[in-house]
Amino acid sequence: MPQSIRQPDILEIARSAGKVTVDGLAAHFGVTVQTIRRDLSELSDAGLLERVHGGAVLPSGVSNILYEERRRLHGSAKQAIARACAATIPDNASLFLDIGTTAEAVAHALLGHENLMVVTNNMNVAQILQANETCEIVVAGGTLRRSDRGLVGALTARTIGNFKFDHAILGCSALDPDGDMLDFDMQEVIVGQTLLSRSRECILVADHSKFARSAPMRIGSLRDIDQFFTDSPLTAPLAERCREWGTRVCVAHP
Structure with missing residues (x-):
């Protein structure tokens, strides 16, 4: 599945669950963890997600992400x-x-x-x-x-x-x-x-x-x-x- 199609689905999953994991997304889409990491990096660079250990979360405008994650x-x-x-x-x-x-x-x-x-x-x-x-x-x-x-x-x-x-x-x-x-x-x-x-x-x-x-x-x-x-x-x-x-x-x- 091309990244341009996959990434909107990743955002929808993040919005419903609050967080996504690399392993979970790789299993969901049937792709490698390296492919998912590239997706998450691109979404993070676009300001749509915030990378955390093992996955990503939605960026928040009212509360900071946890210190250990930072x-x-x-x-x-x-x-x-x-x-x-x-x-x-x-x-x-x-x-x-x-x-x-x-x-x-x-x-x-x-x-x-x-x-x-x-x-x-x-x-x-x-x-x-x-x-x-x-x-x-x-x-x-x-x-x-x-x-x-x-x-x-x-x-x-x-x-x-x-x-x-x-x-x-x-x-x-x-x-x-x-x-x-x-x-x-x-x-x-x-x-x-x-x-x-x-x-x-x-x-x-x-x-x-x-x-x-x-x-x-x-x-x-x-x-x-x-x-x-x-x-x-x-x-x-x-x-x-x-x-x-x-x-x-x-x-x-x-």
Whole structure:
């Protein structure tokens, strides 16, 4: 069965079941798992499905996909983004690392740096950076979000307000075509908005899947960002806006 015929049926199955699996679709259509993986990759690139371990789910505009699933998504892209971002951070710098799996990849990429002071609301980042004995780690207090070990809310924002960082490394759940950075959690949005005003350089790290997603709450705009590290070129209109705003875009290829 040609892919152009099969893919609408895959979407219908996903809409009725909420999730599809590679093995289940391969059996349903009588094709190989490799063929189904190509179908799901194409549907994901089109923003119609979100790839997860073993299959795919419908993209949501009101709630984020589970943290463990996010950790498995686009691993090579996140690592490439993290390496490119870390290469711009000098030794002896102060920085903030945000919640998110890409921020955690950046933490791994910073393990070779010396004499950093890292403030984070991501307990996973703090744990990763323990391996760097020259790194001073400050954990910003707040309300623990058990799903991803992030600390969020007004207390976190007040802690951040006591600092002026050399660099702040942020993530987002979605990037609107007009350049707005979006998220699902108001408490996390408050933290991100505070960071934009407390950092000499603001850096966004986000892979291409964020271009096809939507979320209901606005953190800020790429206008507020100094450097944006991603793994895929922006659309021509958004790239032109970034040039007008002075936002430097680095495309890091896996």
